Amino acid sequence: MTDIPKAYEPHSVEERLYPIWEAAGYFKPKGEGPKYVITIPPPNVTGSLHIGHALCYSIQDALIRWRRMQGYETLCVPGTDHAGIATQNVVEKELRKDKLSRHDIGREKFVERTWQWVHEYGGLILRQLRRIGCSFDWDRTRFTMDEAYVEAVMECFVSWWEAGLIYRGHRVINWCPRCLTAISDIEVVHEDRPGKLYHLRYPFEDGSGVVIVATTRPETMLGDTAVAVNPSDERYTALIGKTIILPLVGRSIPLIADDYAKADFGSGAVKVTPAHDLNDFEAGLRHNLPQVIVIDEHAKMTPEAGSAYAGLDRFEARKKVVQDLESQGLIAKIEDYTVPTATCERCGTIIEPLLSEQWFVRMKELAGPAMEVVKEGRVKFFPERYAKTYLDWMENIRDWTISRQLWWGHRIPVWTTEDGEYIVARNQEEAEKKAAGKKITQDEDVLDTWFSSGLWPQAVLGWPRQTPDLERYYPTSVLTTAREIIYLWVSRMIMSGLHFMNEEPFSHVYIYATVLDVLGRRMSKSLGNGVNPLDLIELYGSDALRFSLLSRAARGQDIKFAKIENRRQPQVEEARNFANKIWNASRFVMMNLVNASNVESRWVPSKELADRWILSRLNETVREVTSALEEYRMNEAAQGLYHFFWDDFCDWYIELSKGLVSSAEDSEQARAARCRIVYILDSSLRLLHPFMPYITEDIWLRLPHEGESIMISKWPEYEPARHDSEASAQMGKLIGVISKIRNIRSEMNIPTQSRLKLYVACSEDNRELLKAYEEQIKRLARVEEIVADESLPPLESAARDILEGIEIGVPLEGLIDLKKERDRITKEIARKEDEARSLASRLDNPSFVERAPQSVVDESRLRHGELITEIEKLRSTLGILGGS
RNA sequence: GGGCGGUUAGCUCAGCGGUAGAGCAUCGGUCUUACAAACCGGGGGUCACUGGUUCGAUUCCAGUACCGCCCACCA
Numbered sequence: 001m002t003d004i005p006k007a008y009e010p011h012s013v014e015e016r017l018y019p020i021w022e023a024a025g026y027f028k029p030k031g032e033g034p035k036y037v038i039t040i041p042p043p044n045v046t047g048s049l050h051i052g053h054a055l056c057y058s059i060q061d062a063l064i065r066w067r068r069m070q071g072y073e074t075l076c077v078p079g080t081d082h083a084g085i086a087t088q089n090v091v092e093k094e095l096r097k098d099k100l101s102r103h104d105i106g107r108e109k110f111v112e113r114t115w116q117w118v119h120e121y122g123g124l125i126l127r128q129l130r131r132i133g134c135s136f137d138w139d140r141t142r143f144t145m146d147e148a149y150v151e152a153v154m155e156c157f158v159s160w161w162e163a164g165l166i167y168r169g170h171r172v173i174n175w176c177p178r179c180l181t182a183i184s185d186i187e188v189v190h191e192d193r194p195g196k197l198y199h200l201r202y203p204f205e206d207g208s209g210v211v212i213v214a215t216t217r218p219e220t221m222l223g224d225t226a227v228a229v230n231p232s233d234e235r236y237t238a239l240i241g242k243t244i245i246l247p248l249v250g251r252s253i254p255l256i257a258d259d260y261a262k263a264d265f266g267s268g269a270v271k272v273t274p275a276h277d278l279n280d281f282e283a284g285l286r287h288n289l290p291q292v293i294v295i296d297e298h299a300k301m302t303p304e305a306g307s308a309y310a311g312l313d314r315f316e317a318r319k320k321v322v323q324d325l326e327s328q329g330l331i332a333k334i335e336d337y338t339v340p341t342a343t344c345e346r347c348g349t350i351i352e353p354l355l356s357e358q359w360f361v362r363m364k365e366l367a368g369p370a371m372e373v374v375k376e377g378r379v380k381f382f383p384e385r386y387a388k389t390y391l392d393w394m395e396n397i398r399d400w401t402i403s404r405q406l407w408w409g410h411r412i413p414v415w416t417t418e419d420g421e422y423i424v425a426r427n428q429e430e431a432e433k434k435a436a437g438k439k440i441t442q443d444e445d446v447l448d449t450w451f452s453s454g455l456w457p458q459a460v461l462g463w464p465r466q467t468p469d470l471e472r473y474y475p476t477s478v479l480t481t482a483r484e485i486i487y488l489w490v491s492r493m494i495m496s497g498l499h500f501m502n503e504e505p506f507s508h509v510y511i512y513a514t515v516l517d518v519l520g521r522r523m524s525k526s527l528g529n530g531v532n533p534l535d536l537i538e539l540y541g542s543d544a545l546r547f548s549l550l551s552r553a554a555r556g557q558d559i560k561f562a563k564i565e566n567r568r569q570p571q572v573e574e575a576r577n578f579a580n581k582i583w584n585a586s587r588f589v590m591m592n593l594v595n596a597s598n599v600e601s602r603w604v605p606s607k608e609l610a611d612r613w614i615l616s617r618l619n620e621t622v623r624e625v626t627s628a629l630e631e632y633r634m635n636e637a638a639q640g641l642y643h644f645f646w647d648d649f650c651d652w653y654i655e656l657s658k659g660l661v662s663s664a665e666d667s668e669q670a671r672a673a674r675c676r677i678v679y680i681l682d683s684s685l686r687l688l689h690p691f692m693p694y695i696t697e698d699i700w701l702r703l704p705h706e707g708e709s710i711m712i713s714k715w716p717e718y719e720p721a722r723h724d725s726e727a728s729a730q731m732g733k734l735i736g737v738i739s740k741i742r743n744i745r746s747e748m749n750i751p752t753q754s755r756l757k758l759y760v761a762c763s764e765d766n767r768e769l770l771k772a773y774e775e776q777i778k779r780l781a782r783v784e785e786i787v788a789d790e791s792l793p794p795l796e797s798a799a800r801d802i803l804e805g806i807e808i809g810v811p812l813e814g815l816i817d818l819k820k821e822r823d824r825i826t827k828e829i830a831r832k833e834d835e836a837r838s839l840a841s842r843l844d845n846p847s848f849v850e851r852a853p854q855s856v857v858d859e860s861r862l863r864h865g866e867l868i869t870e871i872e873k874l875r876s877t878l879g880i881l882g883g884s
Numbered sequence: 885g886g887g888c889g890g891u892u893a894g895c896u897c898a899g900c901g902g903u904a905g906a907g908c909a910u911c912g913g914u915c916u917u918a919c920a921a922a923c924c925g926g927g928g929g930u931c932a933c934u935g936g937u938u939c940g941a942u943u944c945c946a947g948u949a950c951c952g953c954c955c956a957c958c959a
Contacts, residue, residue: 004918190955216959260957262958264958266959270958270959272959278957279958279959280959281957353957385888388888389955392887393955396956486954514953518895520952522953554897557890558889558890559896562895570895571897573921574921577907580922581919583918584919585918585919587918592918639898639906642906642907662917742924743926746924751913780916838903847939848939849939851939851940852939853902856940859902
């Protein structure tokens with residue numbers, strides 16, 4: 001009959017449409033409407049698409065497509081992040097295959113090689129984003145190490161330096177002995193691990209006894225330069241100032257008083273190791289203590305640790321220190337203890353707090369305005385609760401370690417002259433000029449990756465240059481991102497945006513759901529519980545994947561997502577089935593256009609109930625979907641569409657209008673009906689397009705349409721005049737009657753093939769309603785004849801039911817199973833009695849009648865009366881049937 | 885230690901002040917000319933627990949339990 005396949009075939013459609021869209025320039029900003037701009041969170045250049053990305057970018061594409069259809073001038077700028085440590089690790093791993101380290105080939109070669117890797121494999125994730133249909137402006141794609149971007153990073157550094165916001169500091173930082181670099185506080189992962197707490201005896205010089213200190217890291221005792229007690233701790237007041245001989249080392253160290261020692265922990269005395277613990281470092285500064293470095297950057301003991309330990313790994317050293325102390329009787333006790341452990345976010349290695357020289361950004365000044373814009377609501381978080389998360393952190397913000405001992409990244413633009421003077425410049429040339437002939441060397445370190453990505457919204461638009469894009473598209477509209485980078489990234493963009501642009505970089509921050517496995521665990525490589533979105537696309541198509549994710553993206557609630565088993569994933573399959581439903585409903589419509597003339601997508605006004613009803617429902621759906629999108633309730637938008645399309649449009653409207661729409665003749669009436677069904681379908685497709693771009697475009701183009709793509713068609717608007725509550729009520733009755741008949745059929749085991757005779761008793765208007773839909777009732781409930789009267793004839797051999805004042809009776813041609821029918825009716829009575837009872841008890845309660853809103857009381861009364869009548873009727877039926 | 889979420893049908897989740905909803909699964913019936921990836925019908929829930937507010941609570945408030953996330957320099 002038709003050349004349209006029976007099932008939707010996503011892959012050919014996807015491959016065909018994407019290049020057409022791109023070539024047509026639909027992804028580029030157009031028009032004069034208000035602006036809607038997104039600069040996507042740049043994925044790591046080494047990355048490949050995982051399910052979280054799929055969700056994140058599906059959301060952004062849905063938003064962009066929706067606003068584009070609404071007539072906004074839309075722009076979505078894609079790009080990637082050079083991801084310092086991550087990328088360097090990838091290339092180092094490659095080198096290792098050839099038994100080489102980065103040091104073997106040297107910095108220059110290594111960076112060159114990394115660039116090579118980036119050029120060769122780096123774009124992968126962006127290609128994958130095309131696959132899920134992202135309508136991003138690829139010509140504007142940016143990379144955080146592009147020449148222009150580097151300019152932005154240098155500008156930021158220099159400008160912050162000049163503003164006194166950047167300083168060089170000598171302090172204890174988080175050091176990863178595997179990555180061989182400093183990392184910031186927020187790149188450290190804290191977790192509790194089983195371990196031991198060692199209680200050590202430190203003897204006083206004068207032989208007057210010992211003080212006991214507790215530690216989880218005995219090897220650091222080699223670097224102790226004091227023992228601290230709380231000044232108000234009476235046990236020690238008399239001892240403060242005494243000298244202790246540090247065991248194994250023999251160094252004389254003082255017993256000092258400092259608030260930081262808590263009297264209620266352990267013995268109340270704490271050993272102080274200024275070079276290897278941040279607290280101790282600070283205490284050391286307060287008391288002018290020496291800083292003895294006993295652990296080096298490879299986490300091995302230094303010569304300072306003493307010849308017995310030098311060169312040992314920190315954990316070997318721990319064993320040996322404990323052994324040695326033990327043999328001298330200096331271990332008071334060792335107990336099992338849960339040790340808070342800091343590990344490197346990137347590689348999981350235990351962090352070593354190390355004393356070193358790093359660059360820092362002073363945060364307080366930058367944080368102030370960044371907090372203001374959130375408090376004032378100029379930057380709004382969705383869900384709102386994340387504003388508090390953000391503000392709490394900003395309140396307690398600490399300076400940011402921005403230098404990294406890596407080779408891949410933006411080299412710190414600081415040069416040192418022979419006489420130790422710092423020269424900060426945008427590039428080598430400028431630095432040399434400033435040096436005025438002095439010999440200079442550039443700092444070896446690079447900047448934290450987040451230093452550059454923190455400039456993203458303005459930098460991708462051209463800053464620090466005053467480009468037309470920057471002028472036109474800054475600030476952006478919404479940032480869609482993950483919870484865990486609110487501090488790492490979001491806060492820094494707000495700070496830098498305000499600092500350099502004097503305007504917040506975006507007005508909305510939408511924190512989307514985290515995708516977890518079915519057990520509620522984060523997806524990770526090590527657990528092997530990840531789901532590859534590309535496999536899902538392979539199985540079910542992009543639209544299904546997008547719809548599945550979007551229909552679950554509720555209010556930042558996490559999503560539990562199943563993995564693929566036996567080539568099936570139930571959640572995406574559900575969406576695939578929906579896509580197929582859309583396909584087939586459209587197929588029905590299209591089949592009926594083949595021999596019809598002059599059909600266009602247009603709402604031809606109609607007095608028909610079904611028409612009025614579907615138009616009203618469409619209208620409601622438009623409002624629902626639009627307002628849901630405005631508030632980032634993607635799931636509600638998706639689910640509203642699902643039910644409108646499947647339940648209302650497919651199950652009822654198509655079925656009810658089938659007669660006319662598929663009639664053989666090309667009458668004016670049939671034409672109008674076809675126009676209407678095309679209109680409803682067309683509108684539905686538009687509403688669905690942001691969620692399922694491919695299938696909607698493919699169908700839309702096959703329908704009568706104006707314009708060249710659904711992508712740039714107009715988003716439907718809510719029209720109050722289309723609201724029709726009477727039609728909803730009437731439709732409810734019609735649906736009710738048909739369902740009741742179907743129910744009787746099924747419960748009474750009436751064969752599908754047999755045509756029924758239907759008796760109806762009801763009021764005049766109800767009779768008119770049923771008369772008007774006689775054809776449809778006959779078809780949908782498989783009824784042969786409808787006999788309508790004021791009352792049902794006494795039918796001894798009929799199944800009966802009643803709803804909303806409409807009594808129906810279905811004769812069973814003597815084949816009635818009396819017991820079955822009695823059971824069915826008894827059950828029905830019980831159900832209604834339950835409801836009537838609860839309504840009655842409510843109505844009997846004077847305070848309900850007094851205090852509840854009048855409408856609720858009236859409604860309850862009405863419903864109660866209705867139920868009583870229905871129960872009576874059913875009881876008498878039961879009597880006729882000989883039931884008790 | 886602080887903060888924030890979650891707990892609703894066998895599973896995955898919506899709903900959030902007027903007697904509980906979806907998809908999948910399950911049971912029964914259908915090749916009814918768009919769709920078996922479908923259609924029709926059924927069964928299945930004291931909405932974690934305990935109090936409070938209210939005429940009325942799954943829905944609001946407080947507490948408890950368990951699960952999870954984020955933050956945190958207690959040796």
